[in-house]
Amino acid sequence: MADGTVCFSGHRVIPPQVQKPLADRLEALLVQLIESGHARFCAGGALGFDTLAAQTVLRLKECYPHIRLILVLPCRTQSHNWSAANRAVYDHILCRADEIVYTSEEYTNWCMQKRDRYLVDHSDICVCYLTKATGGTAYTVDYARKKGLSVINLPD
Numbered sequence: 385m386a387d388g389t390v391c392f393s394g395h396r397v398i399p400p401q402v403q404k405p406l407a408d409r410l411e412a413l414l415v416q417l418i419e420s421g422h423a424r425f426c427a428g429g430a431l432g433f434d435t436l437a438a439q440t441v442l443r444l445k446e447c448y449p450h451i452r453l454i455l456v457l458p459c460r461t462q463s464h465n466w467s468a469a470n471r472a473v474y475d476h477i478l479c480r481a482d483e484i485v486y487t488s489e490e491y492t493n494w495c496m497q498k499r500d501r502y503l504v505d506h507s508d509i510c511v512c513y514l515t516k517a518t519g520g521t522a523y524t525v526d527y528a529r530k531k532g533l534s535v536i537n538l539p540d
Contacts, residue, residue: 389424390417391456391503393524394433394513394538403436406513409538411440413511418448426503429457429477431470433513433521438477452482456503458495459488500524509534 398406414425427438441453455478463474478484487502488495500520504510510528514521514537528535 391507392437396432458499
């Protein structure tokens with residue numbers, strides 16, 4: 385476990401009416417975490433909340449240049465089936481990340497879970513957007529709790 389490291393986990397689909405309040409709450413929380421000594425932020429590179437979190441960290445680097453964005457990606461081909469617009473956003477984040485970790489070279493049935501475990505295993509806080517009890521985010525948050533991480537669920 386790395387002190388001062390925050391990971392993110394959240395759903396890929398964020399309802400339009402939730403996006404702005406969620407982004408504002410996330411940014412305010414990240415400022416608090418940065419000011420309390422957290423400088424490493426690990427995002428999984430997925431669409432939805434992961435993208436929002438990575439973009440927020442990159443924006444905050446303008447005021448807090450010491451913070452680092454680490455992308456922990458499940459495989460090198462993660463974005464191959466995405467729309468051109470989503471790939472462009474993803475590529476922009478990739479270019480600006482401080483570090484990129486691939487947990488698998490190629491897609492496998494378990495590469496997403498391997499990525500999620502890596503995120504948790506290298507963090508002390510999990511910031512999430514969890515609104516349902518099933519799926520990858522629920523799995524990751526449950527794993528984080530079992531590993532003793534502080535979990536901050538933004539919808540709560």
